[in-house]
Amino acid sequence: MSASPAGPARYNSVLMDLLGVMAYGELSAFERLSSDARYSPTLHDRAVLGRIAVIEFQHYELVRARLEESGLDAEAAMLPFQPSVDHFHERTRPADWYESLMKAYVIDTVSGDFYRAVSRYVDAGTRELVERIQSDEEATTVLRELLRTALAADPRLASRLSLWARRLLGEALTQAQRVSFEHAFLPGLIGADEARSREVVSGLLAELAANHSRRMTQLGLSG
Amino acid sequence: MSASPAGPARYNSVLMDLLGVMAYGELSAFERLSSDARYSPTLHDRAVLGRIAVIEFQHYELVRARLEESGLDAEAAMLPFQPSVDHFHERTRPADWYESLMKAYVIDTVSGDFYRAVSRYVDAGTRELVERIQSDEEATTVLRELLRTALAADPRLASRLSLWARRLLGEALTQAQRVSFEHAFLPGLIGADEARSREVVSGLLAELAANHSRRMTQLGLSG
Numbered sequence: 138m139s140a141s142p143a144g145p146a147r148y149n150s151v152l153m154d155l156l157g158v159m160a161y162g163e164l165s166a167f168e169r170l171s172s173d174a175r176y177s178p179t180l181h182d183r184a185v186l187g188r189i190a191v192i193e194f195q196h197y198e199l200v201r202a203r204l205e206e207s208g209l210d211a212e213a214a215m216l217p218f219q220p221s222v223d224h225f226h227e228r229t230r231p232a233d234w235y236e237s238l239m240k241a242y243v244i245d246t247v248s249g250d251f252y253r254a255v256s257r258y259v260d261a262g263t264r265e266l267v268e269r270i271q272s273d274e275e276a277t278t279v280l281r282e283l284l285r286t287a288l289a290a291d292p293r294l295a296s297r298l299s300l301w302a303r304r305l306l307g308e309a310l311t312q313a314q315r316v317s318f319e320h321a322f323l324p325g326l327i328g329a330d331e332a333r334s335r336e337v338v339s340g341l342l343a344e345l346a347a348n349h350s351r352r353m354t355q356l357g358l359s360g
Numbered sequence: 361m362s363a364s365p366a367g368p369a370r371y372n373s374v375l376m377d378l379l380g381v382m383a384y385g386e387l388s389a390f391e392r393l394s395s396d397a398r399y400s401p402t403l404h405d406r407a408v409l410g411r412i413a414v415i416e417f418q419h420y421e422l423v424r425a426r427l428e429e430s431g432l433d434a435e436a437a438m439l440p441f442q443p444s445v446d447h448f449h450e451r452t453r454p455a456d457w458y459e460s461l462m463k464a465y466v467i468d469t470v471s472g473d474f475y476r477a478v479s480r481y482v483d484a485g486t487r488e489l490v491e492r493i494q495s496d497e498e499a500t501t502v503l504r505e506l507l508r509t510a511l512a513a514d515p516r517l518a519s520r521l522s523l524w525a526r527r528l529l530g531e532a533l534t535q536a537q538r539v540s541f542e543h544a545f546l547p548g549l550i551g552a553d554e555a556r557s558r559e560v561v562s563g564l565l566a567e568l569a570a571n572h573s574r575r576m577t578q579l580g581l582s583g
Contacts (some may be wrong), residue, residue: 171395
């Protein structure tokens with residue numbers, strides 16, 4: 138696959154979209170997580186969630202730096218994605234600490250899969266950045282262990298969290314689809330027409346759902 | 361002044377209070393600031409406030425590490441101060457971005473003065489930590505410049521922010537006084553009786569108010 142399937146100007150605009158949605162996603166995740174942290178059951182848990190929020194912020198800074206190095210305006214890159222990302226968060230307000238944990242885990246893993254898949258189509262430098270960010274397993278591991286512990290301590294949580302995770306996945310897939318076609322982002326990236334792009338996106342969404350389901354099963358939840 | 365005015369056991373309990381209130385103060389400031397960041401007028405400003413929140417979190421981690429190195433339980437150290445710090449934040453909810461900036465600035469500077477004053481009475485290692493944290497001028501400088509810019513752009517802000525800052529100072533001084541006598545923290549620290557300690561605290565509060573007033577004047581506000 139060519140690193141620049143549709144000419145440098147088109148590619149730059151696509152790159153701006155990819156980095157813009159990543160940057161805004163990380164910045165929002167930081168804010169939401171650190172606000173949610175306040176409702177943690179113990180001060181220790183608050184700090185743990187805070188630490189994960191800080192990791193998101195550091196990822197945001199990496200993506201922002203990449204935008205700036207590429208001569209792209211970070212603000213302009215993020216703005217188009219603000220409504221859909223905010224909308225996602227509005228539709229998925231956690232009711233408590235456990236739902237916050239699950240939300241953070243689902244966002245972290247599903248968006249990781251999404252960006253990794255999409256990064257196949259970008260230049261080596263950008264791909265490296267995406268891989269560097271998505272291979273940072275600290276947050277994922279901590280969240281998974283917290284969920285495991287919570288589920289072991291209170292088995293009644295399982296059905297509630299299963300439902301919640303399914304809802305989150307649904308919203309996340311809607312979001313992934315929306316982002317893919319915003320600005321014709323994915324068609325631009327893979328250099329295909331709309332029909333072919335819809336096929337690619339459908340395949341990608343199925344892959345995201347399957348991976349999610351596997352992770353839920355590993356937690357002992359119905360995927 | 362002895363580093364351990366009232367015997368090692370008493371000193372350890374006093375140290376635990378000092379580090380506990382600092383740690384919980386930083387952790388709360390992190391959460392409040394990052395929540396407030398969402399209401400920033402531009403994405404750039406959101407990120408700037410986010411960055412300041414992250415600095416607070418890093419300070420929290422330093423204090424926590426010090427507690428742990430000293431064999432003290434960070435959770436147990438923070439818990440007693442949770443009600444009063446939370447109460448402070450409940451009483452000072454910013455109505456908008458400008459009030460958030462001012463709140464962050466007042467907390468940053470007044471608590472900096474407070475901890476620096478109190479650190480005269482602690483051991484060298486702890487004093488070094490307090491100085492290291494309080495001499496980190498990044499947040500202070502950024503907040504001051506943001507306030508300056510905001511005030512220059514809209515002169516009508518001045519009277520509102522003057523009033524708000526006065527209210528914040530009042531609450532901060534009440535808070536400083538409360539913290540000083542919680543667990544007889546300050547009397548334990550300076551190794552004096554209650555009456556003498558009240559004198560010391562009065563002097564300290566007057567000093568905090570004077571410094572605050574000077575900073576407000578520098579911003580062109582009535583102190």
